[in-house]
Amino acid sequence: MLELTGLTAGYHGGTVLHSLDLSVPAGTVHAVVGHNGAGKTTLVHTVAGLMRPSAGTVTLDGHEVTGRPAHRIARAGIGLVPQGRRVFAGLTVDEHLRLSYRPPHRGDTTRPSVWTPARVLELLPRLGERRGNRGTDLSGGEQQMLALARALLGSPRVLLLDEPTEGLAPVLVRQVNELVTTLAAEGIAVLLVSPSPAQAVESARALTVLTSGRMTLRMTGEEARADATSLHAALELTATAV
Amino acid sequence: MDLLDAHLIPAVDGVAFGLLLFVVAAGLSLAFGTAGVLNLSHGTLYAIGAYTGAELSDGTWGGLALGLAAGTAAACVAGAGLSAATAPLARRGHLAQALLTFGLALIGGDLLIQFFGADELPVRVPEALDSSVTLLGHRYPAYRLCFIVMAVLLAAFGTWVLTRTRMGAAVRAAADDPQMLAATGHSPRAVHTGVLAAAGALAGAAGVLGAPIIGPGPGTSETVLMLSLVVVVLGGLRSLWATFFAAVAVGEVQTLGVSVAPDLAPYLLFAAMAAVLVLRSRFAEPATAHGPEGPAPDPVARLRSHLAARLRRRPRGAAGSGAAAEAPGAVEAREASEGDRIVIAPRTGRSLLPAWTGRLPGGAAWRQAAPLLVLLVVLIALPALLDAYSISLAGSALALGLLAVSVTILTGYAGLPTLGQTAPFAVGAYATANLADAGWTVGPVQIVLSALAAAVFSAVVGPAVIRARGTTVLMITLAIGELTGAVVNQLKSVTGGADGLVGFPATRALWGGEGMLEESELYNYALVVAVVAVAVTLLVLRSPAGKLLTGTRGAEARMRASGHPVGRYLLVAHVCAGALAGVGGSLMVTVQQYLSPADVGFEIAAFALLAVVIGGTTSVIGALLGAGLIVATRDWVAGSWPGHGPLLLGVLFVATVYVLPRGLAGLRSGGSGGGSGPSRDASRAEDQPPPAPLSAPAGKVSP
Numbered sequence: 001m002l003e004l005t006g007l008t009a010g011y012h013g014g015t016v017l018h019s020l021d022l023s024v025p026a027g028t029v030h031a032v033v034g035h036n037g038a039g040k041t042t043l044v045h046t047v048a049g050l051m052r053p054s055a056g057t058v059t060l061d062g063h064e065v066t067g068r069p070a071h072r073i074a075r076a077g078i079g080l081v082p083q084g085r086r087v088f089a090g091l092t093v094d095e096h097l098r099l100s101y102r103p104p105h106r107g108d109t110t111r112p113s114v115w116t117p118a119r120v121l122e123l124l125p126r127l128g129e130r131r132g133n134r135g136t137d138l139s140g141g142e143q144q145m146l147a148l149a150r151a152l153l154g155s156p157r158v159l160l161l162d163e164p165t166e167g168l169a170p171v172l173v174r175q176v177n178e179l180v181t182t183l184a185a186e187g188i189a190v191l192l193v194s195p196s197p198a199q200a201v202e203s204a205r206a207l208t209v210l211t212s213g214r215m216t217l218r219m220t221g222e223e224a225r226a227d228a229t230s231l232h233a234a235l236e237l238t239a240t241a242v
Numbered sequence: 243m244d245l246l247d248a249h250l251i252p253a254v255d256g257v258a259f260g261l262l263l264f265v266v267a268a269g270l271s272l273a274f275g276t277a278g279v280l281n282l283s284h285g286t287l288y289a290i291g292a293y294t295g296a297e298l299s300d301g302t303w304g305g306l307a308l309g310l311a312a313g314t315a316a317a318c319v320a321g322a323g324l325s326a327a328t329a330p331l332a333r334r335g336h337l338a339q340a341l342l343t344f345g346l347a348l349i350g351g352d353l354l355i356q357f358f359g360a361d362e363l364p365v366r367v368p369e370a371l372d373s374s375v376t377l378l379g380h381r382y383p384a385y386r387l388c389f390i391v392m393a394v395l396l397a398a399f400g401t402w403v404l405t406r407t408r409m410g411a412a413v414r415a416a417a418d419d420p421q422m423l424a425a426t427g428h429s430p431r432a433v434h435t436g437v438l439a440a441a442g443a444l445a446g447a448a449g450v451l452g453a454p455i456i457g458p459g460p461g462t463s464e465t466v467l468m469l470s471l472v473v474v475v476l477g478g479l480r481s482l483w484a485t486f487f488a489a490v491a492v493g494e495v496q497t498l499g500v501s502v503a504p505d506l507a508p509y510l511l512f513a514a515m516a517a518v519l520v521l522r523s524r525f526a527e528p529a530t531a532h533g534p535e536g537p538a539p540d541p542v543a544r545l546r547s548h549l550a551a552r553l554r555r556r557p558r559g560a561a562g563s564g565a566a567a568e569a570p571g572a573v574e575a576r577e578a579s580e581g582d583r584i585v586i587a588p589r590t591g592r593s594l595l596p597a598w599t600g601r602l603p604g605g606a607a608w609r610q611a612a613p614l615l616v617l618l619v620v621l622i623a624l625p626a627l628l629d630a631y632s633i634s635l636a637g638s639a640l641a642l643g644l645l646a647v648s649v650t651i652l653t654g655y656a657g658l659p660t661l662g663q664t665a666p667f668a669v670g671a672y673a674t675a676n677l678a679d680a681g682w683t684v685g686p687v688q689i690v691l692s693a694l695a696a697a698v699f700s701a702v703v704g705p706a707v708i709r710a711r712g713t714t715v716l717m718i719t720l721a722i723g724e725l726t727g728a729v730v731n732q733l734k735s736v737t738g739g740a741d742g743l744v745g746f747p748a749t750r751a752l753w754g755g756e757g758m759l760e761e762s763e764l765y766n767y768a769l770v771v772a773v774v775a776v777a778v779t780l781l782v783l784r785s786p787a788g789k790l791l792t793g794t795r796g797a798e799a800r801m802r803a804s805g806h807p808v809g810r811y812l813l814v815a816h817v818c819a820g821a822l823a824g825v826g827g828s829l830m831v832t833v834q835q836y837l838s839p840a841d842v843g844f845e846i847a848a849f850a851l852l853a854v855v856i857g858g859t860t861s862v863i864g865a866l867l868g869a870g871l872i873v874a875t876r877d878w879v880a881g882s883w884p885g886h887g888p889l890l891l892g893v894l895f896v897a898t899v900y901v902l903p904r905g906l907a908g909l910r911s912g913g914s915g916g917g918s919g920p921s922r923d924a925s926r927a928e929d930q931p932p933p934a935p936l937s938a939p940a941g942k943v944s945p
Contacts, residue, residue: 048425049424050421050424050425069424069429069431070421070424070425071423071424071425071426071427071428071429071430074424074425074426074427075427079425080422080425082422082425086419086421086422088414088415088418088419088422088423089418090414090415090417090418091411091414091415091418095411098408098411099408099411099412099415099426099428100426100427102426102427150422150426151425151426153426154426154427
């Protein structure tokens with residue numbers, strides 16, 4: 001369970017994210033939708049510890065992790081699949097897997113599920129065929145799988161997905177969406193950030209629309225699936241407002 | 243066969259020397275490539291090992307083992323300390339690191355001399371190895387052969403760790419994307435500390451084992467630093483194998499080269515370095531931000547990608563339309579210029595001549611000029627306040643100040659951080675000395691001719707400098723400075739060689755006057771020349787010409803995309819800065835009345851650059867004050883504590899880095915604004931996380 005309360009963050013004096021409250025229960029997907037510049041990536045980076053929030057808290061299963069360095073947050077169980085994948089250029093797929101594999105401490109039974117390289121390769125078989133290739137030799141879809149594998153190997157409680165389908169072919173988009181559902185079913189809390197409402201509507205239990213760093217709409221997935229008008233209206237509105 | 247036979251011993255020596263350099267340079271390369279630390283105190287880490295090893299060596303195996311353990315541990319701890327010291331500078335770029343590590347090197351060097359004495363320490367190798375073996379009919383020291391084996395083992399172990407272990411993968415990942423490394427649960431900070439500690443340990447171990455080859459003495463750190471910088475530059479940061487071959491090549495140049503071609507040897511090293519850098523910056527692939535990779539990438543793949551890059555590049559058009567051919571830069575520029583307005587003066591023709599339009603409103607102009615005016619008043623009053631010795635020091639400081647201002651033009655405005663302005667400085671200095679010797683003693687004539695000579699020199703070497711960016715410029719200009727130094731030492735008929743020049747007629751301030759001999763006379767002459775030179779510089783920098791340079795530094799791609807012939811601007815700036823340095827050199831000769839190679843050596847080049855960093859990179863007055871501060875610390879304050887000039891300077895540098903993050907210029911109104919230049923852009927440009935800084939800037943280079 002990931003909980004954000006009053007989360008505020010920004011760069012060099014300018015606030016980008018304004019007092020956001022949000023919670024993602026284990027085993028569910030929460031989608032955050034917004035246009036470019038709405039503060040989506042800032043949100044993800046702040047939760048992952050790559051940025052320090054100026055106010056508010058990030059709580060993971062009841063333990064506050066606000067303001068901790070990124071590697072501690074990662075060890076606490078927040079996995080990040082960043083925008084643009086950011087795989088390591090000089091490392092092979094195998095080295096990515098070895099480097100990222102961090103089994104939970106003995107006695108830590110609270111993780112939704114434990115991921116080993118073998119299990120990850122079972123889920124993402126394509127990576128198994130490219131084990132000797134360097135990160136930058138992979139196709140966009142393969143890089144996305146590698147970025148996902150990297151996050152999973154920390155056996156995360158929470159998965160942050162920042163525009164995971166950006167630049168992928170439609171067939172791969174569907175595959176990613178299926179994966180998201182599968183991982184949520186494993187008990188992982190997924191925070192999915194996307195500019196397109198379509199992907200969000202498909203798998204999310206709850207939706208948040210972010211406009212200029214502020215929440216402008218929150219609805220459940222069922223509501224959105226039943227009638228997406230208000231969701232689209234919120235996004236249309238933001239388009240003219242921004 | 244005879245030839246081969248005669249050079250066998252130097253050739254094997256070259257291998258030993260090269261392997262020693264490889265172990266040291268690998269650490270330097272690792273620290274730079276993966277932790278992003280430009281460590282100018284790396285030679286000191288070697289010296290720590292060498293001194294420790296020499297002190298503990300007693301001709302037994304136990305002594306060697308103890309020395310190895312202690313020297314490695316000491317240098318390892320020093321490396322970790324360095325990591326802690328550089329951590330606060332993470333966002334401040336390489337110049338701040340250079341200032342800090344150079345300061346630490348000065349302090350460390352002084353402390354080592356305090357502790358171990360100023361003489362070279364004798365080194366005793368274990369008795370079993372203190373003999374010679376027969377190698378193809380020649381006697382050869384057994385220790386060196388043993389050293390070759392140990393160095394190979396050390397190198398193999400290091401390579402194995404870096405390329406085959408999880409730790410090595412973490413190091414390479416940290417070089418590539420530290421944030422993502424953190425997101426996988428590894429602390430990039432810990433990796434950086436580990437890398438610097440390991441680099442220190444490598445240098446320390448090399449120092450202990452290599453002490454019989456490059457022994458511990460006062461010059462050790464500088465020799466080792468220079469040679470390993472050359473190795474790193476030649477080898478690039480991409481592969482350990484390239485570093486290895488570069489190290490052996492440098493070793494052979496230093497041994498075999500000296501034995502085969504003694505006359506050429508002084509030039510070979512830096513000529514090779516300059517050639518490699520220039521070629522690399524000319525034919526570099528577009529920046530693909532590859533991290534330093536463990537093993538060399540498949541040579542075929544490399545050749546293929548190189549060819550592909552060459553094919554992608556279309557033939558060069560006219561300067562204006564050439565921008566369209568640089569696909570990556572141009573696209574980036576177009577995207578960028580859509581968003582924000584470019585604050586650059588419109589294209590004002592092709593000349594960089596000052597147009598008198600850069601005036602500021604009255605009040606602001608006064609406020610801006612106030613520090614300069616105060617400085618001027620103080621400088622005019624100095625002769626009445628100081629004794630003769632201090633006045634002559636002040637004269638030298640003015641000369642060095644002009645050198646520093648010329649470095650500011652290049653570093654702060656043109657974005658070409660330089661360690662080579664001592665070259666035009668030397669040209670100006672030797673021109674003036676020779677003119678005086680030939681009877682041309684009128685000051686203005688000397689100044690103008692020296693400036694011309696220096697300008698011609700800068701125009702000749704300029705094309706090699708202006709194509710590169712960032713740290714590559716530092717290295718190219720370092721090579722130019724060192725080559726000039728080698729010429730100065732070799733060309734005895736013109737320069738007097740290592741003895742220098744002395745006894746030439748004194749300069750006359752104007753036609754018909756007497757030769758100036760009094761310190762205050764000389765000082766006043768220097769002051770007038772300096773004021774004129776600085777005034778002209780300021781006017782040019784404030785004019786649209788200065789803005790064009792600022793624009794080039796801050797957003798080169800945008801400038802190109804808007805049709806500016808950036809290369810020409812930089813060349814003109816380089817020539818003008820050279821002329822200014824020439825004026826400084828001329829002044830120095832006039833004030834000092836003698837000239838030695840040390841006056842135009844690496845130390846002066848480093849001081850000029852550091853004066854600029856102390857001053858705040860883009861501030862002319864800051865550079866002048868920085869130069870004054872350095873001369874005062876080295877010669878005046880240290881006068882009351884003889885022999886500790888380097889220590890005091892080191893403390894000055896280290897203190898400046900931490901206390902004045904934006905240099906002396908940052909003191910003024912606490913702001914970076916005003917007309918003092920592109921300091922914000924400057925810091926940002928330096929900030930770019932450097933995955934492979936030596937090779938990355940090459941991508942910005944025009945084809």
